[in-house]
Amino acid sequence: MGMLEHIDAVTLARAQFAFTVSFHFIFPSFSIGLASFLMVLEAQWLRTGDATYKILYRYWLKIFAVAFGMGVVSGIVLSYQIGTNWSVFSAKAGPIVGPLMAYEVLTAFFLEAGFLGVMLFGEGKVGKELHFLATCMVALGTLISTTWIISVNSWMQTPVGFLINAHGQFVPAGSWLTIIFNPSFPYRLVHTVIAAYLTTALVVGGVGGYHLLRTPGDAGVRRMFSMAMWMMALLTPLQILAGDAHGLNTLKYQPAKVLAMEGDYDPSPHGAPLVLFGLPSNAEARVRYKLEIPRIGSLILRHDPNASLPGLKDFPRSQWAPVPIVFWSFRIMVGLGFAMLGLGLASLFARWRGRLYEARLIHWGAMLMGPAGFVAVIAGWVTTEVGRQPYTVFGYLLTAHSHSPLAAPAVAASLVAFVIVYFAVFGAGIFYVLRLMAARPMPGEQGPPSIPQHAAGVTPAPALDADHSLPGALQ
Amino acid sequence: MTLDLTIIWAGILGFAVCAYVCLDGFDLGVGILFPLLAVGPERDRAMNSLAPVWDGNETWLVLGGGGLLAAFPVAYSIILPATYPLIIAMLLGLILRGVAFEFRWREPRHRAMWDIAFSTGSTIAALSQGMILGAVLQGINVVDNAYAGRWLDWLSPFSLLTGVALVVGYCLLGATWLLWKTDGLEQDHARRLAGWLGGATLIAMAVVSAATPYLHYAYWRRWFAMPGVLLTAQVPLLVVIAAIIFFVSLKRGAERLPFLITLGLFMLGFVGLCISTFPYAVPPHVTIWEAASPASSQMFMLVGTAVIVPLILAYTFWAYWVFRGKVGTHGFH
Ligand code: HDD
Ligand code: HEM
Ligand code: HEM
Numbered sequence: 001m002g003m004l005e006h007i008d009a010v011t012l013a014r015a016q017f018a019f020t021v022s023f024h025f026i027f028p029s030f031s032i033g034l035a036s037f038l039m040v041l042e043a044q045w046l047r048t049g050d051a052t053y054k055i056l057y058r059y060w061l062k063i064f065a066v067a068f069g070m071g072v073v074s075g076i077v078l079s080y081q082i083g084t085n086w087s088v089f090s091a092k093a094g095p096i097v098g099p100l101m102a103y104e105v106l107t108a109f110f111l112e113a114g115f116l117g118v119m120l121f122g123e124g125k126v127g128k129e130l131h132f133l134a135t136c137m138v139a140l141g142t143l144i145s146t147t148w149i150i151s152v153n154s155w156m157q158t159p160v161g162f163l164i165n166a167h168g169q170f171v172p173a174g175s176w177l178t179i180i181f182n183p184s185f186p187y188r189l190v191h192t193v194i195a196a197y198l199t200t201a202l203v204v205g206g207v208g209g210y211h212l213l214r215t216p217g218d219a220g221v222r223r224m225f226s227m228a229m230w231m232m233a234l235l236t237p238l239q240i241l242a243g244d245a246h247g248l249n250t251l252k253y254q255p256a257k258v259l260a261m262e263g264d265y266d267p268s269p270h271g272a273p274l275v276l277f278g279l280p281s282n283a284e285a286r287v288r289y290k291l292e293i294p295r296i297g298s299l300i301l302r303h304d305p306n307a308s309l310p311g312l313k314d315f316p317r318s319q320w321a322p323v324p325i326v327f328w329s330f331r332i333m334v335g336l337g338f339a340m341l342g343l344g345l346a347s348l349f350a351r352w353r354g355r356l357y358e359a360r361l362i363h364w365g366a367m368l369m370g371p372a373g374f375v376a377v378i379a380g381w382v383t384t385e386v387g388r389q390p391y392t393v394f395g396y397l398l399t400a401h402s403h404s405p406l407a408a409p410a411v412a413a414s415l416v417a418f419v420i421v422y423f424a425v426f427g428a429g430i431f432y433v434l435r436l437m438a439a440r441p442m443p444g445e446q447g448p449p450s451i452p453q454h455a456a457g458v459t460p461a462p463a464l465d466a467d468h469s470l471p472g473a474l475q
Numbered sequence: 476m477t478l479d480l481t482i483i484w485a486g487i488l489g490f491a492v493c494a495y496v497c498l499d500g501f502d503l504g505v506g507i508l509f510p511l512l513a514v515g516p517e518r519d520r521a522m523n524s525l526a527p528v529w530d531g532n533e534t535w536l537v538l539g540g541g542g543l544l545a546a547f548p549v550a551y552s553i554i555l556p557a558t559y560p561l562i563i564a565m566l567l568g569l570i571l572r573g574v575a576f577e578f579r580w581r582e583p584r585h586r587a588m589w590d591i592a593f594s595t596g597s598t599i600a601a602l603s604q605g606m607i608l609g610a611v612l613q614g615i616n617v618v619d620n621a622y623a624g625r626w627l628d629w630l631s632p633f634s635l636l637t638g639v640a641l642v643v644g645y646c647l648l649g650a651t652w653l654l655w656k657t658d659g660l661e662q663d664h665a666r667r668l669a670g671w672l673g674g675a676t677l678i679a680m681a682v683v684s685a686a687t688p689y690l691h692y693a694y695w696r697r698w699f700a701m702p703g704v705l706l707t708a709q710v711p712l713l714v715v716i717a718a719i720i721f722f723v724s725l726k727r728g729a730e731r732l733p734f735l736i737t738l739g740l741f742m743l744g745f746v747g748l749c750i751s752t753f754p755y756a757v758p759p760h761v762t763i764w765e766a767a768s769p770a771s772s773q774m775f776m777l778v779g780t781a782v783i784v785p786l787i788l789a790y791t792f793w794a795y796w797v798f799r800g801k802v803g804t805h806g807f808h
Binding site (some may be wrong): 064065069072073074075076077079080081082083084087088090091092094095096097098099101102103105106107109110112113114115116117118120121122123125126165167171172176259404405406407409410413414417418421422425428432435436445462 | 552563570581768776780805
C-alpha cells in the first residue's frame with residue numbers, strides 16, 4: 001500500500017473507469033460489425049441457397065456468441081460504474097444523460113437480448129424466415145445502442161439544450177431533439193459505426209488471409225476474404241472523409257482539443273504547419289524535435305493554406321488537455337487509417353489483375369492488420385475523451401468536481417480486482433475466439449454449443465443416453 | 476388530482492426490480508445450486524435451460540440501474556457510493572458467471588473451472604444484491620443530498636442476514652425452475668432440493684420480516700399501527716397460504732406450480748418491502764420526490780416506456796415459448 005498513499009481516490013477512480021470502458025469498447029466494436037455481417041451472410045444464403053454462405057454463417061456465429069457475451073458482461077459494469085465512480089456527475093447530469101441511456105436499454109438491449117437466444121440457438125426451432133428476422137433484430141439492436149450511447153457521449157462533448165437549476169443539475173430546456181442531435185453527434189456516430197465495420201472487416205480479412213496462406217483453394221475462405229476486402233476498399237476512404245469532417249466540427253466546438261491533437265502551442269496567424277512527429281511537452285509549452293510540413297495544417301483544418309489558426313497559448317493553461325497523450329493517440333489512429341487505405345487499394349489492384357486469391361503479400365498484410373481496427377478504435381476514443389479534459393461536461397462540469405466521495409483503499413482494491421478478473425476472464429475468451437478462428441470453416445459446421453433442447457412432446461428426453469457426445473465436444 | 480410522474484416512475488422501477496429478481500433470480504439460483512448437481516447430464520441440462528434466456532433476464536438489471544439514474548439521479552448518486560464494494564462484487568460476480576455460459580463448452584478440459592466460476596459468480600452476485608438491499612433498508616447517512624458515511628457502513632448483521640436470505644430464496648427459484656424444465660432423475664433431485672429450500676426460504680422471510688421493524692421506528696409504525704395493521708396483516712397471511720399450496724403441490728408431483736408459487740412468495744416479500752419504505756428512495760432521509768429528476772426528463776422517458784415495455788414483454792414471452800418444454804442434453808441438429 002505504501003505507493004498508493006500518493007495516489008488519490010479520484011485518480012484511481014479515473015484509471016478504473018478508463019480501464020473498464022476501454023475494455024468494453026473492444027467487444028462492441030467487433031460485434032456491431034459482425035452482427036451486420038451475419039445478417040448479410042444469412043440473407044445471401046436464403047436468397048441464393050448457396051451452402052457456402054450457411055457454412056460461413058455458422059462459423060462466424062460461434063465467434064459472435066463468445067464476443068457478444070463478453071460485450072454484455074463488460075457493459076453491465078459500466079452502467080453501474082457511472083454511479084459508483086462519478087456520483088456527482090450522475091446527480092448533476094442524470095436528468096439529461098439518464099433518459100438517453102434508459103432509451104438505449106429499452107430500444108436496443110432488450111431487442112438484442114430478446115432475439116439473441118433465438119439467433120444463437122433457434123435454428124430448427126423456428127422457421128428460416130423467423131430466424132433471419134432474429135438475426136436482423138440483433139444487428140439492428142447493436143446499431144441502435146451505438147446511436148444512443150454516442151448521443152450521450154457527444155452531448156458531454158458539445159452540451160446544448162439545457163439549463164442549470166438551483167441544485168446545480170443540468171435539466172432539459174426545451175426539445176429533447178436538440179439534446180439528442182447535439183452538434184458533434186452526427187459526425188461521431190458516422191465515424192464510430194464505420195470504425196466498427198472496419199474493425200470487423202479487418203478481423204474477417206485477417207482470418208481469411210491466414211487460411212488462404214494455408215489452404216488457398218477453399219471456397220468458404222475465399223468468399224469471406226473477398227467480402228472483407230470489398231469492405232476495406234469501400235469504407236476506408238469514407239472513414240477518412242468522415243474523420244476529416246469530424247475534425248472540422250471539433251475545431252468549431254472544442255478548438256483546444258484539436259490544437260492538442262495537432263500539437264499547436266503557438267498561434268499561427270499566417271497558416272499553420274502540419275506537425276508529423278515530435279515530443280509535445282505541456283511544461284515547456286512546445287513540441288520538441290518536431291518534424292513539420294508548412295501550411296498543410298491550415299490546408300487540412302481550414303481548407304486554405306494561408307488561413308490563421310489559434311494556438312493553445314490563446315487558452316488558459318488550466319484548459320489544456322494532456323497534450324502528449326492526445327497528440328500520439330491521434331497519430332496512431334490516423335496512421336492506421338492510412339494503412340487500412342493501403343490494404344484496401346492493394347486488394348482492389350489484385351482483384352483487377354485477377355490475383356486476389358494468389359497474392360500472398362496481401363494475405364500476409366491482411367493477417368497482420370487483423371487487430372488494427374481495435375487499436376485504432378481505442379486510440380480514437382482516447383483522443384476524444386482525454387482531449388475533453390479537464391471537463392466531463394465540456395465547458396460546464398470539471399472532472400475534478402465529478403467524482404464520488406470514495407476512500408482510496410476501497411477504489412484501489414476494486415481496481416486490482418477488476419484488472420485481475422478482466423485479464424483472466426477476457427484473456428480466456430480471446431483465447432477461445434482465436435482457437436475458433438484457427439480452424440477453417442468446414443462443410444459440417446455446427447452452430448454455437450448446439451442447443452440441447454427439444455420442444456414439448458416431440459422427442460422423449462434423451463437425458464441418460466450414454467453414447468451421445470456432449471454438446472460442445474463437437475468441434 | 477394531478478398525475479404524479481414521480482409515483483409512476485417509482486412504480487415502473489419497482490416493476491423492473493421485481494422482473495429482475497424473478498427472472499435473473501432463477502438463473503442465479505441454478506448457478507448457486509450448481510455444485511450440488513452431478514457433473515455430466517445434470518449440469519448440462521441445467522445450463523441449457525438457461526442459455527437462451529439469461530441475457531434477457533439480466534437486462535432488467537440494466538434497466539433498473541439506468542432507470543434509477545434517469546428518474547431518481549440523486550438516489551442513484553447516493554446508493555451506489557454507499558454500497559460501493561457490494562456493487563463492485565456483484566459486477567465481478569456477474570462477469571464470472573456470464574462468460575461461463577459460453578466458455579464451458581469451448582474446451583472440455585476447462586469445463587470444471589468454468590463451472591466453479593459459474594457457481595461462485597452466481598453466489599457472490601446474489602449475496603451482494605441481498606446485502607445491498609439490507610444496507611439500503613437499514614438507512615444511509617446523507618448530508619446535503621450526498622453520501623456522507625464511511626466505506627464500511629454497509630456491513631452489518633442485518634445486511635448479512637438479508638444477503639443470506641436472498642441467496643436462499645434464489646436457490647428455491649432455481650430448484651423449482653429445474654423441477655419444471657427437467658424430468659427423470661434430475662427432476663427428482665430438484666424436487667428434493669425444493670422441499671428443503673422451501674422451508675429455508677420461509678424461515679429466512681420470517682427472520683427478515685421480524686428484524687426489519689426494529690431498524691427504524693417508522694417501519695414499526697407502518698406495520699403495527701391501527702388501522703393500517705388490518706391491511707398489512709394480509710401479507711403474512713398470504714405468505715402462509717402460499718406456503719401451504721407450495722408444499723402440497725410439491726408432494727402431489729406438480730411440475731410448474733411450485734415455481735409459480737415461489738414467484739408469488741417473492742412478490743409478497745416485495746410488497747412487504749414497499750410497505751416498510753414507501754415513499755423513501757433512500758431511507759430514512761431522501762424521499763422519491765426529493766430524489767426525482769425534473770418532470771420533463773420523466774415525461775420524455777415515460778412516453779417511450781409506455782410503448783416499448785409491453786413490446787419487450789411480448790417478445791420475451793415469445794422467446795420463452797420457443798424454448799418451452801423439457802431440456803435435453805444433446806444437440807438438436
Ligand atoms: C459504439 C458503441 C458503444 C459504446 C461507445 C458503448 N457501448 Fe455498451 N454496448 C454496445 C455498444 C456500445 C453494444 C454493441 O450494443 C453492446 C455489446 C454487446 C451488447 O449487448 O450490446 C453493448 C453492451 C452494453 C451493455 C450490456 C447490455 C445488455 O445487457 O445487452 C451495457 C450495460 C452497456 N453496453 C453500457 C454502456 C455504457 C454505460 C457505455 C459508456 C460509458 C457504453 N456501453 C459504451
Ligand atoms: C466506449 C468507448 C469509450 C472509451 C474507450 C472511453 C475512454 C475513456 C477514457 C480513456 C477516459 C479517461 C480520460 C481521462 O481521465 O483522462 C474516459 C473518461 C470518461 N468517459 Fe469515456 N470512453 C468511452 C465512451 C464513453 C461514453 C459513451 C461515455 C458517456 C456515457 C463516457 C463517459 C466518460 C466519463 C464520465 C469519464 C470520466 C471523466 C473523465 O475523466 O473524462 N465515455 N473515457
Ligand atoms: C485518416 C483517417 C482518420 C481521420 C482523419 C480521423 C479523424 C478523427 C477525428 C478528428 C476524431 C475526433 C476526435 C475528437 O472527438 O475531437 C476521431 C475520433 C475517432 N476515430 Fe478517427 N479518424 C481516422 C481514422 C479512424 C479509423 C481507421 C478508425 C477505426 C477503425 C477510427 C476510429 C475513431 C473512433 C472510434 C473515434 C472516437 C469516436 C469519435 O469521436 O468519433 N478513426 N477520428
